[in-house]
Amino acid sequence: MRETVRPSDIRPVVLANARVIDPSRGSDFHGDVLIIEGRIEDSAFGIAAAGVPDGAEVVDCRGAIVAPGLVDMRAFVGEPGAEHRETLATASRAAAAGGVTTIVCQPETDPVVDDPAIVDFILRRARDTAIVRVHPMAALTKGLKGEEMTEIGLLQAAGAVAFTDGPHSLKSAQVLRRCLTYARDFDALIVHHT
Numbered sequence: 001m002r003e004t005v006r007p008s009d010i011r012p013v014v015l016a017n018a019r020v021i022d023p024s025r026g027s028d029f030h031g032d033v034l035i036i037e038g039r040i041e042d043s044a045f046g047i048a049a050a051g052v053p054d055g056a057e058v059v060d061c062r063g064a065i066v067a068p069g070l071v072d073m074r075a076f077v078g079e080p081g082a083e084h085r086e087t088l089a090t091a092s093r094a095a096a097a098g099g100v101t102t103i104v105c106q107p108e109t110d111p112v113v114d115d116p117a118i119v120d121f122i123l124r125r126a127r128d129t130a131i132v133r134v135h136p137m138a139a140l141t142k143g144l145k146g147e148e149m150t151e152i153g154l155l156q157a158a159g160a161v162a163f164t165d166g167p168h169s170l171k172s173a174q175v176l177r178r179c180l181t182y183a184r185d186f187d188a189l190i191v192h193h194t
Helices: 088-097 116-129 152-158 173-186
Strands: 013-022 027-036 039-044 057-060 070-075 100-105 133-139 162-164
Touching (some): 070 088, 088 116, 116 133, 116 152, 152 173
Parallel strands (some): 013 057, 070 100, 100 133, 133 162
Antiparallel strands (some): 013 027
């Protein structure tokens, strides 16, 4: 079980001498970031020189990049079915170590993510074991065979954020057209790999 940490228990942190990239403000500059109670309060040049809050930890970033967390849109995770290779917990730890704060899992698991119960399983396991956000992508066709469309509406309602057959080809343009038409009704995202 995870230990709950209240924001008020976290001491302030100043990330000094960093290259700060903030796409929300369109900025890319060398400066500092002030974090109070686990939230970014300010980012500007000279925060560290102006004086830091009492008890703050100052981390010299020596020019390293500080940016919002990255999103891995093509995470191949072994769970369910190949936990000996990788689990949601180990995949999330590896992602976090690389600055990735969200992973989108591909449906190539065993069993294939083509049933709402599997989407639910992934979300529950992620909630219990992952340290980054985890979003499952569901299969576009049953068993990734490219023949019969999955229940896009039910899978989306269960929590699938997008639909793909990954590197597998659909058997016909008619199947793709049917999938795209159906997905439009649910405003569902289709990801096609080439």
